[in-house]
Amino acid sequence: MPGTTRTSIRQSTFDRIFDVINYGLLCIVLIIFIYPLLFVLSASISDPNAIWNGQVWLLPKDISFAGYNMIFGNENIWIGYKNTIIYAIVGTIINLFVTITAAYPLSRKDFYARNFLMRAYTFTMFFSGGMIPTYLLVKQLGMLDTIWAMIIPNAASVWNVIITRTYFQNNIPDELREAAAIDGCSNIKFLIRIVAPLSAPIIAVMTLFYGVGHWNAFFNGLIYLSDRNKFPLQLFLREILILSQMEQNMLEHVDPHEVSERMRIAETVKYGVIIVSSLPVLIVYPFVQRHFVKGIMIGSLKG
Amino acid sequence: MLTNTSITTQKKFRGALSSLADNMKKNYELYLLSLPMFIYIVVFHYGPMYGVQIAFKDFTPVKGISGSPWVGFEHFIRFFKSYHFWTLLKNTLGISVYSLAVGFPCPIILALMLNEVRHKYFKKTIQMVTYAPHFISVVVLVGIMTTFLSPNTGVINHFIKKLGMEPIAFLEKPEWFKTLYVLSGVWQRVGWNSIIYMAALSSIDVQLHEAAIVDGSNKLQRIYYIDIPGIIPTAVILLILNMGNIMSVGFEKVFLMQNPLNLRSSEVISTYVYKVGLMGGEFSFSAAVGLFNSVVNFALLVIVNRIAGRVGDTRLW
Structure with a gap:
């Protein structure tokens, strides 16, 4: 179909601009939909410290399976x-x-x-x-x-x-x-x-x-x-993701300097879950x- | 004369009855097949409608539904006079009107945009990706929001901090609640809801477009004069159905997004019913609140349907 329309009737300039804008907007839509899903995947296999410090943006960093x-x-x-x-x-x-x-x-x-x-x-x-x-x-x-x-x-x-x-x-x-x-x-x-x-x-x-x-x-x-x-x-899932109960359970009976380490893992666990x-x-x-x-x-x- | 007509109606009635009996004899299996669904509907859908009479009673589990004393509209009056009433109504209506205003046009726009895409694979990719969130559970959706928006560790706030601004605890701020609810809803549903419009667009006669091209119209004009009129009947039906749900903000998502800090703008009728009724055990009062909600919904549906039928020709029944 696209071939025939292109040869028989030339697209007007307006229509070409329309197409550019349309495709551009749809690409943005695509990113809005893919990004969160990709980020969750990357974060779930990244090092807990990297997520905690905000070093993960799109691709996994320092791959670790601690969460899993x-x-x-x-x-x-x-x-x-x-x-x-x-x-x-x-x-x-x-x-x-x-x-x-x-x-x-x-x-x-x-x-x-x-x-x-x-x-x-x-x-x-x-x-x-x-x-x-x-x-x-x-x-x-x-x-x-x-x-x-x-x-x-x-x-x-x-x-x-x-x-x-x-x-x-x-x-x-x-x-x-x-x-x-x-x-x-x-x-x-x-x-x-x-x-x-x-x-x-x-x-x-x-x-x-x-x-x-x-x-x-x-x-x-x-x-x-x-x-x-x-x-x-x-x-x-609700307990782990939204109520953060895993964190609380994990933090019980733990000596103080391990607390921050555990909290970081708990954050990664959410993505993995x-x-x-x-x-x-x-x-x-x-x-x-x-x-x-x-x-x-x-x-x-x-x- | 009079006896004559009454005899004929009697005859007709008897005729109908005997033909129904014949039908039941001949097709008894069809009646048998309908039984599971019929019983299910009667017990689990009409059963609660019978049970809703506790809204007019002082229900105690010991006395049961029929044994509890009638109190008339006491619970309704208590609800209307209660301090929560206006907040609940404002939140419930606010969230759903906001959802409808943003969520209703989005799938139409997406469908119109996709309809102009001529590259098959690009189109397929967008469709596949935008449909996907529909299959994510509400718990996971709210989970993603909580993690992304977390003031300390969420990716959004990491970004805000990078820009040199103060992190925002989105989910703890009442003023953000509705926007988050609506936008996450659009993200989850826009693709899926666009399917029905895509179907409507694909049934528009190609000749209309061809004729318009010959007449020198551009794409925007064709969308405006051909595509949009072509999907209006579908849009109206969906709008009517949505109006019938305007008071029933989905319990699950609001409930999951709630926390003590945003309660001021996140408490809606259904979550209130859950808390007062199932947590607090005030069955009669919360049933009254729920019934008020159902009745308003149903009334809205009927009214909008009537209006749509009068203004255009599209209506549900």
């Missing part, structure tokens, strides 16, 4: 990691089950309850009982301090159900169902044998949406869990980015 040693020796990180992985896997499986089973009937025009259900579901997107009644409900159900408090209150998102339903509507032709029905295929069998295999893209998108959601979940842990052995990673906790998402991200975008696109179609 500290992180891998910290049992909270391991507990958090383990719990988050469990919550993410179990949670995502339940999310997918509920989302797909809910979305399929809604995609069928011969399903009489569909308008009623759609309305009942969408209303909850705009109005909610609030934090306190939800908390009391979870408490009454005896879910406090169990894995279920992390999973069941978010068993599905209405928005994702709508996206999935739209995908089914657009990609599973009615004729397919009719043909299958004539051959004596039941609805559930049809969903498992035909709809599911045809819907790999949307199932991938949903897995990613829900998976990242669980990985980053913080709120449910904060209000429903008090047993530290069940804390997800994000809660421990950001990397360690975001790693799974950051590694997967470049490969699945396209699918995420596809998910948004499907959702943006009004259906």
Whole structure:
């Protein structure tokens, strides 16, 4: 395309200036986005003293893994990691089950309850009982301090159900169902044998949406869990990153001239912890980015 | 006449009922499949709406929701009269209006800028990099802010010191709170939110642009007369949805960014509900505060939707 426009119609001076400014601004945007991420990475493998004194600007200085040693020796990180992985896997499986089973009937025009259900579901997107009644409900159900408090209150998102339903509507032709029905295929069998295999893209998108959601979940842990052995990673992260509790623990029972050394390491630990906790998402991200975008696109179609 | 119509409506009603029954018999599996979601929605979304009646009661866990005595609007009146009310309202509205004013146009501008980029890889790179922060958790985002802005060790203050100025303890200053909240929000969301506009832009007919080029228009004119009108319907829908959230400033980020020193400008309704209700155990009072919030939100959504429907043709329902 660029080739043809350039030969057929010469760009005006104005347009060329426009392009220069546009590309220039976008380069600045690029820097604003990359710099913090790069800095965190560099700082996490730099010598604690260099960070403390402000010698790290972009690239790592005096490479040291003191921070990472500290992180891998910290049992909270391991507990958090383990719990988050469990919550993410179990949670995502339940999310997918509920989302797909809910979305399929809604995609069928011969399903009489569909308008009623759609309305009942969408209303909850705009109005909610609030934090306190939800908390009391979870408490009454005896879910406090169990894995279920992390999973069941978010068993599905209405928005994702709508996206999935739209995908089914657009990609599973009615004729397919009719043909299958004539051959004596039941609805559930049809969903498992035909709809599911045809819907790999949307199932991938949903897995990613829900998976990242669980990985980053913080709120449910904060209000429903008090047993530290069940804390997800994000809660421990908060302690280390924002409340600086690692520093305080590290500074206990230490003789005074070691204090400043430890404080410096604690600062490096923060950068390392950001990397360690975001790693799974950051590694997967470049490969699945396209699918995420596809998910948004499907959702943006009004259906 | 009268009996006639009533008979026909009765017949119609019976007809509808029997066809529903037929449908349920024929497609019972579809009803079965809908059950998990239906139960989930009823229990975890409509359940709390039933439970919100404690806002009008003196709830004690021993007596339960239905056993607690009614007190009418007592908790609401107490909240409206309380010393915190205006501060909370000001902070909540202030943060969200500020977020909306800055955060709403940014993705549109980014999408328009990206739309003019003709180099595929440059475009792809920018998209990939600007989407990435969306996947960072709120805890990590606030963690990055705390470390970067730390008065002694943060890179920003190292830079400020290099310029020969005094370091600023950003997160401890109430006057910085809103700006930090909004700008970090833009950083995290602008790329992701631009996707939907990119989709809208790509659906604009190329012929419009070609015709405009032939007529001698420049790029800015084409953006103004073709691109922007093309994405307005999308923008209006998103604006309506955002208006419906104007009172619900995300709990997580505000909560994580809060500290005793910036509380004056960082306490919002949701964090207040959390503290009074879950920390302080005043369930009824905090449920009332939360309900007030939900109702205002919902009312705003309905009003804006109505206005948008009347002014333009775009509306949610």
